[in-house]
Amino acid sequence: MRSASSDNEANGTTIVFAFIEYYNATIAKPFKWTYQGKVLTI
Numbered sequence: 001m002r003s004a005s006s007d008n009e010a011n012g013t014t015i016v017f018a019f020i021e022y023y024n025a026t027i028a029k030p031f032k033w034t035y036q037g038k039v040l041t042i
Helices: 009-028
Strands: none
Touching: none
16 A cells, blocks of 8 residues: 555555455455474474
């Protein structure tokens, strides 16, 4: 998001929250947690 794309801070905040709602409703998907709690070794 460009700094000049919003008129003020409140409008920018509204835009960000609107995007988050859109992303969560349409794009976001749950992920499968595969870590089993074992110590990771290198």
